Amino acid sequence: MTSQYDYDVLYLGSGHGTFDGAMPLAQSGAKVGVIEADMIGGTCPNYGCNAKITLDAPVELTRTAERLSGIVEGNLTINWTQNEAHKEAVIKGLPDMIGGLLNDSGIDVIHGHGMFEDNHTITVDGRSITADKIVISTGLRPHRLDVPGADLAHDSRDFMDLTTLPKKIVIIGSGYISMEFATIANAAGADITVLMHGERVLRQFYAPYVDKVVTDLKHRGVKFISNADVTAFEQDGKQIQVKYSGDQLLTVDWVLDASGRIPNVDNIGLEKIGLSYNDSGISVNDHLQTNIDNIYASGDVIDKTQPKLTPTAIFESTYLFKQFSGQTTAPIQYPVVPSVVFTSPRIAQAGMLAQDAEHNGYTVQQTDLTKDWYRQVDNEAIADNTLIFDQQHHLIGVTEVSEQAENVVNSLLPAIEFKFGSAEIERLIHLFPSIGAATWAQL
Numbered sequence: 001m002t003s004q005y006d007y008d009v010l011y012l013g014s015g016h017g018t019f020d021g022a023m024p025l026a027q028s029g030a031k032v033g034v035i036e037a038d039m040i041g042g043t044c045p046n047y048g049c050n051a052k053i054t055l056d057a058p059v060e061l062t063r064t065a066e067r068l069s070g071i072v073e074g075n076l077t078i079n080w081t082q083n084e085a086h087k088e089a090v091i092k093g094l095p096d097m098i099g100g101l102l103n104d105s106g107i108d109v110i111h112g113h114g115m116f117e118d119n120h121t122i123t124v125d126g127r128s129i130t131a132d133k134i135v136i137s138t139g140l141r142p143h144r145l146d147v148p149g150a151d152l153a154h155d156s157r158d159f160m161d162l163t164t165l166p167k168k169i170v171i172i173g174s175g176y177i178s179m180e181f182a183t184i185a186n187a188a189g190a191d192i193t194v195l196m197h198g199e200r201v202l203r204q205f206y207a208p209y210v211d212k213v214v215t216d217l218k219h220r221g222v223k224f225i226s227n228a229d230v231t232a233f234e235q236d237g238k239q240i241q242v243k244y245s246g247d248q249l250l251t252v253d254w255v256l257d258a259s260g261r262i263p264n265v266d267n268i269g270l271e272k273i274g275l276s277y278n279d280s281g282i283s284v285n286d287h288l289q290t291n292i293d294n295i296y297a298s299g300d301v302i303d304k305t306q307p308k309l310t311p312t313a314i315f316e317s318t319y320l321f322k323q324f325s326g327q328t329t330a331p332i333q334y335p336v337v338p339s340v341v342f343t344s345p346r347i348a349q350a351g352m353l354a355q356d357a358e359h360n361g362y363t364v365q366q367t368d369l370t371k372d373w374y375r376q377v378d379n380e381a382i383a384d385n386t387l388i389f390d391q392q393h394h395l396i397g398v399t400e401v402s403e404q405a406e407n408v409v410n411s412l413l414p415a416i417e418f419k420f421g422s423a424e425i426e427r428l429i430h431l432f433p434s435i436g437a438a439t440w441a442q443l
């Protein structure tokens, strides 16, 4: 690489779109810098996946106890303040840990907001830093409703920092964050109303399975109002009035605006250098290269069809490492990318979606898993899956709603990605009894 610049590769943002690839790149001898305006490690460890799944752990426990009620005696409740404190304890060391790994790899971490000066220069607090190649991995930030009183609403990060759980919460939107946080807050005792933008909850997931989760949440007291067009928020003493759909009014203690997340493409000087982007993010070619030759993008900030998730960001930053270190010149080839919504039960999917299969002449195998003895061990009440096979009986898609849907889908990924036939499947011995054994017996 070159010595004309301060760095061979400079990353803007320090999330998974950066660090999983930046570390091996630095270890391979490249001079690497990482600029971060906020917390090292970005969204996932600090105010995304890791924080959320920690808050969810007691929800799972209470659900299991509920299913085994009569065998497990006593009424389990979630102490929110302790739950939040536990989440803090579990994740608070992550930025230092990731920062330490970056430093140990020989990477310079530069704190501050980065802005492009020219194609090879980023300015941080008046200091110009130059690089041969630059990777933009600035991620997403919460979309905020543009209505009067919008400042009275909060985002997912604020929710995860609540030390006391408000009694009455309204959640705007019905996507991933809305459903996961409705599940957690409802289980911890809050009164939840979901104001839906349209008619559908979790549009990316198979509607019949989503309906099962929504019906269950309704039984637990969560209210869903469809086609609720929020027009304003107003302070009403200690409470907030939410105006929607003309003259409809809701009075609540706390508002979670979960109306989506938007790419961090503004205020970083992209216009100045003529770098192409749109409302969905930065446009890249099949080498993750932008319209400016030496500038690449990675992670959620990319305008892409793949789900904007941590494993995708890891795959992209690792691909860029291989490209920059000369290990590959090939275009990026995404493997099957699974996704899961951590409701209780979960909905997970990978490969061909159940909603797309019927139109394509594939074999669609739908199973009511509540009839499976293994799922009866802890009285699973909602457990279904759809397996999709091609003409050669290779598994090409799976969608499942169940308590262990994420583990089922994880377990089946090799079968989909490597097109396992009966010869490979028969060679596998699974631990018994286990979800893997129960799952693979379905193939």
Ligand SMILES: Cc1cc2nc3c(=O)[nH]c(=O)nc-3n(C[C@H](O)[C@H](O)[C@H](O)COP(=O)(O)OP(=O)(O)OC[C@H]3O[C@@H](n4cnc5c(N)ncnc54)[C@H](O)[C@@H]3O)c2cc1C
Pocket: 012, 013, 014, 015, 016, 017, 018, 035, 036, 037, 038, 039, 041, 042, 043, 044, 047, 048, 049, 052, 112, 113, 114, 115, 137, 138, 139, 140, 156, 177, 264, 267, 268, 298, 299, 300, 301, 308, 309, 310, 311, 313, 342
């Ligand atoms: C509440 C929530 C829960 C989630 N749960 C899951 C989950 O369970 N599973 C999953 O796979 N995914 C989940 N995600 C998504 C996951 O967090 C993202 O896909 C992942 O973090 C993307 O990584 P990234 O590096 O592209 O972006 P980020 O992690 O967002 O990192 C971008 C970084 O860039 C920094 N930055 C931005 N602009 C600048 C600038 N100008 N100068 C310097 N730094 C800058 C930001 O401060 C940030 O640290 C969740 C997201 C949220 C919000």
Ligand SMILES: NC(=O)c1ccc[n+]([C@@H]2O[C@H](COP(=O)([O-])OP(=O)(O)OC[C@H]3O[C@@H](n4cnc5c(N)ncnc54)[C@H](O)[C@@H]3O)[C@@H](O)[C@H]2O)c1
Pocket: 145, 172, 173, 174, 175, 176, 177, 178, 180, 196, 197, 198, 202, 230, 258, 259, 260, 261, 307, 308, 309, 339, 340, 341, 342
């Ligand atoms: N389990 C996971 O992997 C996980 C969990 C949380 C978040 N995430 C990531 O974070 C991203 C963002 O999650 P999210 O829930 O914010 O987004 P989302 O896209 O899943 O949901 C946004 C919701 O807001 C609604 N909406 C859009 N515009 C609106 C408006 N003007 N008024 C009211 N509602 C409106 C949409 O109809 C939708 O229901 C996800 O796409 C995903 O990439 C992943």
